[in-house]
Amino acid sequence: MTSAIRHVTVDSFDAYALGSFWAEVLGEPLHDDDKPGDPEALIEGAGLLFVTVPEAKSVKNRVHLDIQPQDRTRDEEVERLLALGATLVDDQRRPDGRGWAVLADPEGNEFCVERSAAERTDAVG
DSSP, X not given: OOOOOOOEEEEESSHHHHHHHHHHHHTOOOOTTOOTTOSEEEEGGGTEEEEXXXXXXXXXXXXXXEEOOSSSOHHHHHHHHHHHTXXXXXXXXXXXXXXXXXXXXXXOOEEXXXXXXXXXXXXXX
């Protein structure tokens, strides 16, 4: 027998607020039962569970998410995420269109934004 990953769990200062940010990023709703002040929030379609913990984030993530825009370019997605409250941590985008941008969510968790599938196809063709 094997195991399956049910959720990727993210410690947070405010599970509902951080879950709400990621729900906007991914275009997936928080679970119907989740309310402000709850100790956890779930984005079921993405398998992301946010739990409130007393400790603040203190070091670089050991695991991070790489996201790929579905209906916009990487650069358009970076701008959208910055407007939602993310911050740019490291810009690895190259003049030839390759590379990625490292952002942090409102609680400082790093994640990468890669090129869209269309941008990858255009670069090959």
